Amino acid sequence: MTDQRGQSELRVAIAGLGSIGTKIATALDHGIEGLALSAVAVRDPAKHQAFLDGLNRPPQVLSLDQLGDAADIVVECAPSSQLRAIVEPAVKRGKAAVVVSVGGLLDNFDLVDLARANGGRILVPTGALIGLDAVNAAAVGTIHSVKMVTRKPIDGLKGAPFIVQNNIDIDNLREPLKLFEGTAREAAKGFPANLNVAVALSLAGVGPDRTMVQIWADPTVTRNVHRIEVEADSARFSMSIENIPSDNPKTGLITALSVIALLRKQRATLCVGT
Template sequence: MSASRPRRRLRLCFVGWGAIASRVGELLAERQPAGVEIVAVAVRDPEIGRPSMPTGARLITRPNELAGLDIDMVIEVAGRPAVAIWGEAALRHAASFVVSSVSAFTDESMLGLLLAVADEAGSRIVVPSGALGDLGALAAASVLPIDEVRHTIVKPPLAWQGTRAAEMIDLDRLARRTEFFAGTARQAADAFPQNANVAVISALSGIGLDRTRVVLVADPAAVRNIHEVSAIGAFGKLDLRLENEALKTNPKSSEMTALSLVRLIENAVAPLVR
């Protein structure tokens, strides 16, 4: 009889505890996947009250505090600047660094540095599927040549408030569906890091940041955040459409963003990966 293997465990550190992280924490508390424990949360200001914080989680404020915590996975959900601040330490002190703010990867020099650190430390950078749910088909298709990928993001005007879209169109008086940006995934994610962050995911899954075409749309008739991804190549043709409910606490983000992180975490300890 073969010896049994140790039970899988996953000690997590979240970088940031805003709308997405607190929703993930809420779902994990409900579902209680075996072996998963949130042992630390990295924040900028530990004095701010966070009623939804996981019981027993240690608050940390500096990357060097990751040392000695025996972390398996660091999950960034704090916005683009946090990737540069926490990335190297996360890759040196944990097996995986999950990057939600993938718009940070429009900076090629930073991405190159993090890849070099991951290679040296034997760790991995993980890009979750985010608001797109899963792009496994596009990633598989990229084994063969892909001719083109187009990603259209449609959101209600409210979701574009506080972004450059407000300088380009009148969001308060918009009467019909209006396309206000067309360019590469790199350009879209750089100009709209909160709303078009997800364009980097489709780009990394397929033909890259500079060949993936992105269109951004504000539509007063839209009640959900909509993503339409199409691709043509040697594999055939792909058309994907998702209509995501927005997070109740942040209309710029989709509920699916939190759900994809829950799936990623549960798959890391599950006996059946799906």
């Protein structure tokens, strides 16, 4: 991909330097054409000082609400509880916010109106999923149904509110257990740190109340596995992805790469895939 000439660099800020944020910061520091890492926000600056000192061009460390002043694009990669505090100040200033905690968007959907009113944008990457380009395209026509089955190792699901509230013991499972079957909206409530993918799929397609999701705790798998089936008037398609967990077992390694790919497209002359 080549950079468009004659444009000033887009400044990118990152909120949260965990398994996703550190990889995006490193990629920006190594160079994404047309983009520069301008700022980060972290909960505990001391914890991240060594990482930041190791960057070639260390960014400013700011508070969440200052990121929209220091950047054209604010990348949210923190827990979903922080989504509003990160996205609101950015889109209010007419900036773009890349949202990975997309499950949290459902309870904060007014942020989309706020962005629209102020010339801001909210960008949801494909993240740990596959094929949102095809789902987007099918949604231009008519999609009849979207179903997703997720299987995760035990460590990828531990602590989810649905499991805790229903007192489900997944630690001693010997075979796969279906934990949940319902809509993407319900899945996001019960599994806020584990099923962002279901919400991204729903927003690309038929919405959170018509996207149906099964969640399995599966001691026989080592990867986060998502299988999707779409029936539309233009096509029928099935897709599956087996994500290698990152240092955060709930998060697939490919998630950060998906954000980096999205960032690369912001200034690319040749863009492939919708």
